Amino acid sequence: MADVVTLDDVWRSFQETDRRMRAMAEDADRRMREADHRMRETESRMRETESLIRELSVQTDRKIEEVSRQIGRLGGRLGEYIEEMIKPACIAMFQARGIPVDEVFSRVKKSVAGERMEIDLLLANTVAAVLIEVKSHLTAEHVQEHLVRLDRFKPFFPRYGDCRVYGAVAGMVIASEADRFAMSRGLFVIAQTGSSVCLANAPDFVPRSW
Numbered sequence: 001m002a003d004v005v006t007l008d009d010v011w012r013s014f015q016e017t018d019r020r021m022r023a024m025a026e027d028a029d030r031r032m033r034e035a036d037h038r039m040r041e042t043e044s045r046m047r048e049t050e051s052l053i054r055e056l057s058v059q060t061d062r063k064i065e066e067v068s069r070q071i072g073r074l075g076g077r078l079g080e081y082i083e084e085m086i087k088p089a090c091i092a093m094f095q096a097r098g099i100p101v102d103e104v105f106s107r108v109k110k111s112v113a114g115e116r117m118e119i120d121l122l123l124a125n126t127v128a129a130v131l132i133e134v135k136s137h138l139t140a141e142h143v144q145e146h147l148v149r150l151d152r153f154k155p156f157f158p159r160y161g162d163c164r165v166y167g168a169v170a171g172m173v174i175a176s177e178a179d180r181f182a183m184s185r186g187l188f189v190i191a192q193t194g195s196s197v198c199l200a201n202a203p204d205f206v207p208r209s210w
Contacts, residue, residue, distance in 0.1 A: 082134050082135075082136065082170060082171070082172050082192070082197075083106060083120060083121060083134050085192070085195075085196070085197055086121060086132065086134065086170055086190055086197050087104055087106065087121065089196065089197055090104060090121065090123055090130075090132065090190075091103075091104060091123060093190070093197075093198070093199055094123060094130055094166075094168075094188075097188075097199065097207075099123075099128050099130060099166060100125055100127060100128055101123035101124055101125050101128055101129070101130055102125045103123065103124050103125060104121060104122070104123050105119075105121070105122045105123075105124070106120070106121060107119075107120065108122045110156050110157065112155065112156050117149060117152065117153070117156045119131050119132075119133075119149070119153075120132055120133055120134040121134065124160065124163070126163070127162075127163055127164065128163055128164050128165075128166070129153075129160050129163045129164075129165045129166070130165075130166045130167070130168055130188075131146070131149065131150060131153060131165065131166070131167050131168070132167075132168040132169070132170060132190065133145075133146040133149070133167075133168070133169045133170070134169075134170045134171070135169070135170070135171045135172075136171065136172050136173065137171060137172070137173045137174075137175070138169055138170070138171025138173070138174045138175060138178045138179075139175045139178050140175065140177050140178045140181045142169065142171075142178070143169055143178055143181050143182045143185065143187065144181075146167055146169055146187070147167070147185055147187075150165065150167045150210050151210070153165055153210065154210070164209045164210075165209060165210040166187075166188065166207050166208070166209055166210075167186070167187040167188070167207075167208070167210070168187060168188035168189070168190055169182050169187055169188075169189055169190070170189070170190035170191075170197070171191075171192075172192055174189070174191060179191070179200060183200075183201060183205065185208065186206075186207050186208020186209075187207070187208070188201055188205075188207060189201060
């Protein structure tokens with residue numbers, strides 16, 4: 001005889017299905033709450049990480065700026081040290097090359113029509129002048145900048161308009177391409193030799209004049 005399904009059986013089945021559906025809904029809701037909580041935690045950590053990155057970036061930028069300033073100050077002091085090494089010997093060095101200078105001036109500055117020029121060392125008399133650019137680490141770029149300075153010198157300093165003007169570069173460290181480039185453009189190169197300085201150009205070097 002087949003089992004007879006009663007109304008109570010249907011009701012119990014309905015209640016069991018409802019219970020399971022409620023349990024599944026509660027479980028899904030719990031999982032969603034947990035996922036939402038994890039998402040909020042992740043967002044919070046991401047905000048904290050972004051804040052930390054911004055703070056570290058600011059601190060890094062400040063440190064880089066400070067190191068750059070220190071390097072700049074060090075480079076400036078080295079340049080001044082080299083100038084002081086060159087200054088006592090430079091007149092004799094260039095007189096020995098037949099350039100009749102007898103005065104030396106440090107850090108010569110002038111502005112004309114809003115443009116500015118600075119010369120580290122200027123040797124001069126009434127017929128000749130030598131512009132010396134001094135760097136702690138001399139590069140070809142510095143040489144090129146000095147060539148531009150030499151081209152603009154007489155308009156800035158018309159009192160030397162009748163002088164023969166020569167150029168020279170000096171460095172505590174001189175890049176290998178810098179000295180060759182300077183000499184090929186007719187400039188003197190002043191190099192450090194122990195505790196003194198000398199002209200690195202060959203004795204028969206013919207300098208360019210402006």
